[in-house]
Amino acid sequence: MAQTARALDVRTEFAADVFAGLSKSGQKELPSKYLYDDIGSALFEVITLLPEYGLCRAEERLFERHATELVARLPGAVVVAELGSGTGKKTRRVLEALGRRQTTSYYPIDVSPAALLRCEREFSGLPSVKLAGLVSPYLDGLREVARRRPAGAPLLVLFMGSTIGNLERPVMEDFLRDVREQLAPGDGFLLSADLEKPVSQLLAAYDDSIGVTAAFNLNLLERINRELGGSFDVSRFRHEARWNDRERRIEMHLSSTCEQNVHIRRAGISAEFRTGETIWTECSHRFNCAEVVRLGQRSGFRCDTQWVDSEWPFAQSLLIAN
Numbered sequence: 001m002a003q004t005a006r007a008l009d010v011r012t013e014f015a016a017d018v019f020a021g022l023s024k025s026g027q028k029e030l031p032s033k034y035l036y037d038d039i040g041s042a043l044f045e046v047i048t049l050l051p052e053y054g055l056c057r058a059e060e061r062l063f064e065r066h067a068t069e070l071v072a073r074l075p076g077a078v079v080v081a082e083l084g085s086g087t088g089k090k091t092r093r094v095l096e097a098l099g100r101r102q103t104t105s106y107y108p109i110d111v112s113p114a115a116l117l118r119c120e121r122e123f124s125g126l127p128s129v130k131l132a133g134l135v136s137p138y139l140d141g142l143r144e145v146a147r148r149r150p151a152g153a154p155l156l157v158l159f160m161g162s163t164i165g166n167l168e169r170p171v172m173e174d175f176l177r178d179v180r181e182q183l184a185p186g187d188g189f190l191l192s193a194d195l196e197k198p199v200s201q202l203l204a205a206y207d208d209s210i211g212v213t214a215a216f217n218l219n220l221l222e223r224i225n226r227e228l229g230g231s232f233d234v235s236r237f238r239h240e241a242r243w244n245d246r247e248r249r250i251e252m253h254l255s256s257t258c259e260q261n262v263h264i265r266r267a268g269i270s271a272e273f274r275t276g277e278t279i280w281t282e283c284s285h286r287f288n289c290a291e292v293v294r295l296g297q298r299s300g301f302r303c304d305t306q307w308v309d310s311e312w313p314f315a316q317s318l319l320i321a322n
């Protein structure tokens, strides 16, 4: 019953966001969180395996080298919360390292029920992990974890995969402050960020040769058709990855290949597209190490340690709440 009510809420919010994003007079846009329905989450898993997409392997290498050190830097029996956990595949090393000294309560938080289901399977054979998944937006989920944490138990929040880069720059600091508000002094926040690298490498990472990222992006239009009664003809849109030099980010767009009109019944909108007009669906910012430290400092943290992968420049920063 509660599940059905939540699904209805999600659909109502989806319809409202689609209406707002497609009725904009300038650049049309859709929030990137809607890329992750069951199909989108499965496609994202494939993206993490692509030769062009080095982020995930870089983070795995960092955990291979430093998970034990990370755990040694944390106090006693920590509770772990992960924002946008996906399947939690990479988190395994951290939880295994923690498991050598304690049983760990692990709260993966994600808007995708399918990803959380896979996450539960991933950890079902690990007796040192007590998992409680939360299908929820990041901050609502974190508030719930803060309510549930036993008094005095330190918290470690993970925000991996450079997912911070999906937020617009002015919003990042506010977001980190909101995270900090849910923490107690001394709690840890592991923040990962993909670092600047040649643009050609980044464009390939978001427009791979076999078209998985294109399918991931186009699936959003199919999701609108499935869930909101949309009339998108997906063959009339194409995936586009662009580098925005001023903002230092990759942008994913869906570009209309002709003049067309699309009706979305449950969102109550008819959207017109000119040839070449795009819907902006995701941004993925790039960072340098110093700005991640500054971002943490401005949001109420100090940076304890930063680990950097040199093969695919990528940083994990262990921030501690002041």
Ligand SMILES: C[S@@+](CC[C@H](N)C(=O)[O-])C[C@H]1O[C@@H](n2cnc3c(N)ncnc32)[C@H](O)[C@@H]1O
Binding pocket: 032, 033, 036, 041, 044, 048, 056, 083, 084, 085, 086, 087, 088, 090, 109, 110, 111, 112, 115, 136, 137, 138, 139, 160, 161, 162, 163
């Ligand atoms: C880029 S993927 C990263 C997945 C995983 N952390 C990793 O490092 O591979 C982003 C994840 O965050 C989830 N997500 C996106 N927006 C969200 C939001 N607003 N609240 C909660 N989860 C969200 C997606 O469903 C997806 O699993």
